[in-house]
Amino acid sequence: MKKIIYVCGPAGCGKSTVAGALSKKYDAEFIEADSVHSKENIEKMSNGIPLTDEDRFPWLNTLQTLASNTAGSHVVLTCSALKKVYRDILRRSNNADTRVHFVFLRLTRDQLIARVRQRPNHYMKDSMVDSQLADLEPPTADELDVSVIDASAPIEEVISAAISAAESI
Numbered sequence: 001m002k003k004i005i006y007v008c009g010p011a012g013c014g015k016s017t018v019a020g021a022l023s024k025k026y027d028a029e030f031i032e033a034d035s036v037h038s039k040e041n042i043e044k045m046s047n048g049i050p051l052t053d054e055d056r057f058p059w060l061n062t063l064q065t066l067a068s069n070t071a072g073s074h075v076v077l078t079c080s081a082l083k084k085v086y087r088d089i090l091r092r093s094n095n096a097d098t099r100v101h102f103v104f105l106r107l108t109r110d111q112l113i114a115r116v117r118q119r120p121n122h123y124m125k126d127s128m129v130d131s132q133l134a135d136l137e138p139p140t141a142d143e144l145d146v147s148v149i150d151a152s153a154p155i156e157e158v159i160s161a162a163i164s165a166a167e168s169i
Ligand SMILES: Nc1ncnc2c1ncn2[C@@H]1O[C@H](COP(=O)(O)OP(=O)(O)OP(=O)(O)O)[C@@H](O)[C@H]1O
Pocket: 009, 010, 011, 012, 013, 014, 015, 016, 017, 018, 034, 078, 115, 116, 118, 119, 124, 151, 152, 153, 154, 155, 156, 158
């Protein structure tokens, strides 16, 4: 069974850090959704303009196709996947041989702002955190393919919780 694991949540929650560690653990291909954004999307975010559904849909479709088409046994991706309708696009990769799973990293607004400020050279500034949270639809209990992890813990603990979640798929 091929596993497609999305590490998701708002800007600064720790997606890249956790996904990097998960991909090493599984010797899996690692896809950074930020590197799949169009230059128009990156320019908008760099200018402090939140993305809209219309900006995100083509990007999500591309990610879903990329995830489905990787040849390896597993693939780990970062993706904000803020809304349920976005996660539903990514779920289209599910089939008899492939299982999609989400590891959602949960942080409070203040924690997100502190994390985003730790990387001052990133295009996503702390002023964008509120718009990320406005769009966020936290996963609900009926989304059985999502593991929610407290990302405020030390990174080793967050990574080990993410690995346990991935093991249970
Ligand atoms: N558990 C943790 N404890 C402390 N710092 C952390 C933890 N996880 C990540 N960080 C730090 O928080 C910052 C944001 O992490 P990271 O870049 O992985 O987040 P991200 O969700 O990928 O962000 P973005 O999508 O905006 O690029 C980095 O400086 C990272 O080193």
